[in-house]
Amino acid sequence: MWLNESEHELRRDLQSVASDLRWSAVELLRLAEQFRQAGNEVDAQAALRLCEVFQGDEARLAGYAEEVKARHISRTKAP
Numbered sequence: 001m002w003l004n005e006s007e008h009e010l011r012r013d014l015q016s017v018a019s020d021l022r023w024s025a026v027e028l029l030r031l032a033e034q035f036r037q038a039g040n041e042v043d044a045q046a047a048l049r050l051c052e053v054f055q056g057d058e059a060r061l062a063g064y065a066e067e068v069k070a071r072h073i074s075r076t077k078a079p
Contacts, residue, residue: 021058
């Protein structure tokens with residue numbers, strides 16, 4: 001069964017935000033390494049914790065996108 005336009009949009013939005021979170025986590029890892037090299041372990045650990053949160057959120061959104069594809073979640077236009 002094909003997805004309607006609204007469902008395609010929802011899936012694309014979920015994938016886009018998941019991708020943004022993945023990119024942000026990579027950047028946070030880079031920053032954490034820079035903090036560590038500068039001797040700032042507190043900020044390095046804070047960046048790593050944020051990275052873990054982003055990675056979990058990215059995985060959850062990617063899962064939602066797959067649910068949309070499988071038609072377990074749908075979106076309809078409001079009247």
